[in-house]
Amino acid sequence: MTGVKDAPKMVSLFSGCGGLDMGFKTAGYEIIWANDFDRDAQAVYRMNLGEIDGRDIMTVEENEIPDCDILTAGFPCQPFSNAGSRKGVHDSRGMLYKECLRIIAKKKPKVIVFENVKGLLSTKYIDGRNLVDVIIEDLADMEDIGYNVVHELINASDYGVPQNRQRVLFVGIRKDLNKEFIFPEKQDKSRLALGNILDIPADVPNQVDWPLSPQAMEMINYIPEGGSWKDVPYEHLAPRFRKIRDNMKKYHSPNFYRRFSRSEICGTMTASAQPENCGIIHPTENRRFTIREVARIQTFPDEFVFIDDNIKNITAMYKVIGNAVPVKMANVIAQAIMRQAFEGEQKQ
Structure with a gap:
């Protein structure tokens, strides 16, 4: 591995609380500048x-x-979605993609990495083209430089993360380097079940949870390990869930209130941390996962802290962790980029 003084220098945009950056840092990169507009994410990043x-x-x-x-x-990527107003780059958030291009054109880094949600693969640009094609063309045809770009839909569980979390990754290597990135081989998943990560020593910080609503507590009493809201007796369902149960075909048979078992790999952790949106319910205890448990599912090390005396809003911590790139996934990609794009160019 390269020494710190010779480490590849990294600029991080839309850094969040630092999941991707932590993965790259532990792979030997030097983060020289990071940016994010979210105050909760900034606070965690600085700590x-x-x-x-x-x-x-x-x-x-x-x-x-x-x-x-x-x-x-x-x-x-929300402004590019088929849902909603489809304002594309005319939406202020849509312009953020153009900001990436603006900075890349000026800085001309050897390597670029974009990470985004699975939905990006089916979204359209303002002119009707597939957004994926727009991204690849914009980077390939950049004036004076250009990038050989590859993209892949990956599952975080393929790279050491105890979570089935699908994300799209783009990796571009500047054309003058005459290289094209190859995604690393998938890894063994035999140790990724929840039972392997939930035994947390008492002295590890941030073992606090956001209490569920009385309605949610009533329902999860009837959900066994490995089950979901479909296990709840009809008379104990909240009215809106009875409506869905009455017409499952109309609502595409949703799998709310999933309680993953200790023998399963967890589902995607979302920023909302709501039982309707992700498997946030503990396998055997009637509560949400704690902040630390969610952090472990996202593969943050136990020494990475999320709450101190200056951060009181626990829901904000679920948000920033759910929005983060899993650390181990980032680390595996970072190591592959180091081998393929940087080794041999840096002094040892």
Whole structure:
């Protein structure tokens, strides 16, 4: 591995609380500049990784960002969705993709990494083209430089994460380097079941949970380990769930209130931390996963802290963890990029 002084220099856009950055840092990269607009994410980032620029990226000039070897970004994709108004780049959040291009064109990093949700694969750009094709073309045809870009839909559980979390990753290597990234081989999943990660020593911080509503508590009393809301007797369902149960075909047979068992790999942790949206219910105890348990599912190390005296809002911690890139997934990708794009170029 390269020494710190010779480590590839990394600029991180839309850094969140630092999941991706932590993965890259532990793989030997030096994070020289990071940015995120979310105050809760900034607070966590500063406690664990150091300074982060909290300005709106649209207000940051290119010359304020240092030159770098690699640039990473997880720009919002909601404005490109088929749902909603479909304003595309005319939406202020949609413009954030263009901000990535603006900075890349000026900094000309050797490698770029974009991370986004699975839905990006089926979304359209403002002119009707597939957004995936737009991203690849924009990077390949960039003036004076260009990138050989590959993308893949990956499951975080293929890279050491105890969570079935699908994400799209783009990795581009500058064309003058004459390389194309190859995604690493999938890893063994035999130790990723929840039972392997929920035994947490008492002295590990942030073992607090967000209490469920009385309605949710009433329902989960009837949900066995490995079950879901479908196990709840009809008379104990909340009215809105009875409506769905009465017409499962209309509602596409949703699997709310999933209680993953200790022998299963967990489902995707979401920013909302709601039982309707993710498997946030503990396998054997009638409660949400704690902050630390969710952090472990996202593969943050136990020394990575989320709450201190300055952070009182526990729901904000579920949000920033759910929005994060799993650390181990980021680390595996970072190591592969190090081998393929940087080894041999840095002094040992």
